[in-house]
Amino acid sequence: MERKRASLKFLVTVMSNQAASTPAALKHTPLNATHRELSAKMVDFGGWDMPVNYGSQIEEHHVVRTGCGLFDVSHMLPLDIKGANVRAFLKRLVANNVDKLQVSGKALYSCMLNEAGGVIDDLIIYFMDESWFRLVVNAGTAEKDLAWMEKMNADWDMGLTLTPRRDLAMIAIQGPNATQALNHALPGVDSITAHLKPFNAAAMGEMFIARTGYTGEDGYEVMVLAKSAPFFWKALMEAGGKPIGLGARDTLRLEAGMNLYGQDMDETTSPLESGLAWTVDMKTERDFVGRAALEKSEITQQLVGLLLLDKGVLRGHQKVLTKHGEGEITSGTFSPTMQQSIALARIPLGIAPGEEVEVEIRDKKLKAKVVKYPFVRNGKVLI
Amino acid sequence: MSIPADLKYTPSHEWVRVEADGTLTVGITHHAQDLLGDMVFIENPATGRSLAKGEECAVVESVKAASDVYAPVAGEVISANADVESSPEAINKDAYSAWMFKLKPANAADVAGLMDAAAYQKLVESEAH
Numbered sequence: 001m002e003r004k005r006a007s008l009k010f011l012v013t014v015m016s017n018q019a020a021s022t023p024a025a026l027k028h029t030p031l032n033a034t035h036r037e038l039s040a041k042m043v044d045f046g047g048w049d050m051p052v053n054y055g056s057q058i059e060e061h062h063v064v065r066t067g068c069g070l071f072d073v074s075h076m077l078p079l080d081i082k083g084a085n086v087r088a089f090l091k092r093l094v095a096n097n098v099d100k101l102q103v104s105g106k107a108l109y110s111c112m113l114n115e116a117g118g119v120i121d122d123l124i125i126y127f128m129d130e131s132w133f134r135l136v137v138n139a140g141t142a143e144k145d146l147a148w149m150e151k152m153n154a155d156w157d158m159g160l161t162l163t164p165r166r167d168l169a170m171i172a173i174q175g176p177n178a179t180q181a182l183n184h185a186l187p188g189v190d191s192i193t194a195h196l197k198p199f200n201a202a203a204m205g206e207m208f209i210a211r212t213g214y215t216g217e218d219g220y221e222v223m224v225l226a227k228s229a230p231f232f233w234k235a236l237m238e239a240g241g242k243p244i245g246l247g248a249r250d251t252l253r254l255e256a257g258m259n260l261y262g263q264d265m266d267e268t269t270s271p272l273e274s275g276l277a278w279t280v281d282m283k284t285e286r287d288f289v290g291r292a293a294l295e296k297s298e299i300t301q302q303l304v305g306l307l308l309l310d311k312g313v314l315r316g317h318q319k320v321l322t323k324h325g326e327g328e329i330t331s332g333t334f335s336p337t338m339q340q341s342i343a344l345a346r347i348p349l350g351i352a353p354g355e356e357v358e359v360e361i362r363d364k365k366l367k368a369k370v371v372k373y374p375f376v377r378n379g380k381v382l383i
Numbered sequence: 384m385s386i387p388a389d390l391k392y393t394p395s396h397e398w399v400r401v402e403a404d405g406t407l408t409v410g411i412t413h414h415a416q417d418l419l420g421d422m423v424f425i426e427n428p429a430t431g432r433s434l435a436k437g438e439e440c441a442v443v444e445s446v447k448a449a450s451d452v453y454a455p456v457a458g459e460v461i462s463a464n465a466d467v468e469s470s471p472e473a474i475n476k477d478a479y480s481a482w483m484f485k486l487k488p489a490n491a492a493d494v495a496g497l498m499d500a501a502a503y504q505k506l507v508e509s510e511a512h
Contacts, residue, residue, distance in 0.1 A: 008452060053420065334424065
């Protein structure tokens with residue numbers, strides 16, 4: 001039998017090495033020294049030296065559901081695309097339709113597909129004006145994305161300028177008290193937060209304030225100049241924000257039913273089999289990269305939520321046994337809010353919410369129920 | 384946190400306490416729980432199960448990852464801690480009081496082959512650099 005479980009010794013060794021690896025070999029965000037001052041446990045996160053927690057991951061999780069948490073997400077890349085053809089470029093480049101963006105500051109979530117219809121990355125697109133859109137892409141895919149976009153820019157003769165904004169830091173402020181904390185930390189911002197709707201952004205001087213997030217709670221993602229980030233972070237902490245590591249970020253987003261690139265979808269999977277059909281615009285005649293492949297494709301699988309009924313913890317890559325064949329967990333964890341294990345899984349079509357399936361964990365077959373996700377939104381369990 | 388001097392240790396981060404009656408109490412070390420993070424699930428061996436030295440016999444799962452726990456010496460499982468199974472976070476609070484299971488060693492002399500606190504301390508330091 002294939003072993004997918006690590007020994008305690010192996011894990012301790014790997015994690016000690018992560019904690020002790022030369023920081024110089026890893027990329028740093030502008031908040032690296034701040035995390036170290038806060039005694040964060042730092043890990044190698046795709047080449048970035050990032051805080052996985054500042055003590056207890058589960059306590060941090062609850063802070064975001066009940067108060068206000070602060071996340072350093074500066075490893076993600078803001079990217080400005082400027083030029084006369086920027087809207088036309090994005091209409092061909094991504095699967096969602098940027099024509100949904102007509103008001104300055106409005107944001108759109110989309111996949112960027114390859115010709116085979118696989119997902120190169122998922123990203124957020126902000127419409128600033130007809131010659132300027134801002135994108136935010138994943139850290140691990142940033143270079144690949146940029147190369148792809150530059151190639152399309154050249155192939156389609158668009159004449160656009162693509163500027164990676166590594167001069168910016170990004171801090172996510174998330175939780176029911178996020179607005180209060182931001183208003184306290186940043187005098188004058190209340191005139192913006194009072195009117196900013198979810199999935200919209202506004203500029204305030206050099207700052208960029210978006211009402212977006214990856215937790216299922218109200219909150220903001222704020223871009224600031226890198227040099228200002230440590231001061232801003234401290235002001236947010238004085239206003240009641242608590243630092244939250246990437247560990248809790250993962251349990252929060254999974255409870256919120258949000259996909260993670262590289263786990264729930266990648267270049268080999270279709271967005272239509274990854275729970276992302278709602279982001280693929282096939283209603284208009286618009287020709288975008290990957291559309292032809294998606295139209296020809298036969299959909300046989302679906303992404304569903306799983307709730308473990310037996311005791312244990314669901315993890316990525318565990319096998320799911322259904323009456324219509326096998327599937328696989330793409331992301332699994334212990335849900336701190338539900339005190340139960342939950343997962344996203346790719347399973348055959350025809351299995352409906354409410355039905356039971358089995359998950360192979362070690363030498364056992366444990367019972368799980370198929371559910372519609374999200375599991376948790378705005379502090380409330382929805383299952 | 385200091386490494387208790389009255390316990391024995393394995394290179395795979397289990398601790399072992401030799402009780403007055405010669406039975407062994409087994410848990411995982413503070414260092415191990417610190418690196419694994421918040422514990423959420425413990426699976427102990429069944430009472431009466433006979434274990435070989437080094438045999439995989441229990442599982443600890445943190446929010447982050449699942450890992451095996453090994454039998455420090457050969458022996459028979461005489462009890463498992465149900466409290467730690469229902470409250471895995473007890474291991475995070477105090478790894479040296481939150482024991483997992485008790486063994487009756489097949490051979491009492493085998494305990495001499497385990498590491499003492501000084502040797503375990505060296506192992507932890509060597510793995511950190």
